[in-house]
Amino acid sequence: FNTNEYAEYRKDNLFYLFTLKEEWEVADFLLCSALSMAAIDKFCSSLWYISFLFRAEMLPKGPSWKCQVIPSLHGMKGPIRLFWRDPVECLESLFSNPLFHDQLDFTPHYVYKT
DSSP states (O other): OOSSTTHHHHTTOTTTTSSSHHHHHHHHHHHHSOOOHHHHHHHSOHHHHHHHHHHHHHSOOOOOEEEEEEOOSSOOSSOEEEEEEOHHHHHHHHHTOGGGTTTOOOOOOOOOOO
């Protein structure tokens, strides 16, 4: 989390690239929603929208999907495709997420069962 080029700026603002947590939440919603670009354009004013796109491009990318075609010995209508993500990339993404910054605990503990 504290090793990328923006770590210094996040000391004062955990959601750096964005001014406030609320601004980051709006950007997160727009990036993850199924809204069309026309709907996003209607939602945003032009100046804020350009600033949003610039900052969204600077955000770290999440783990990418990978696809592997699996050969089959049986006749199939189409190829069998396995879609997956690299677990190491997923962990890196979780560890670099500012929302989990103070939530991760690596101290082992015992879970008691009765």
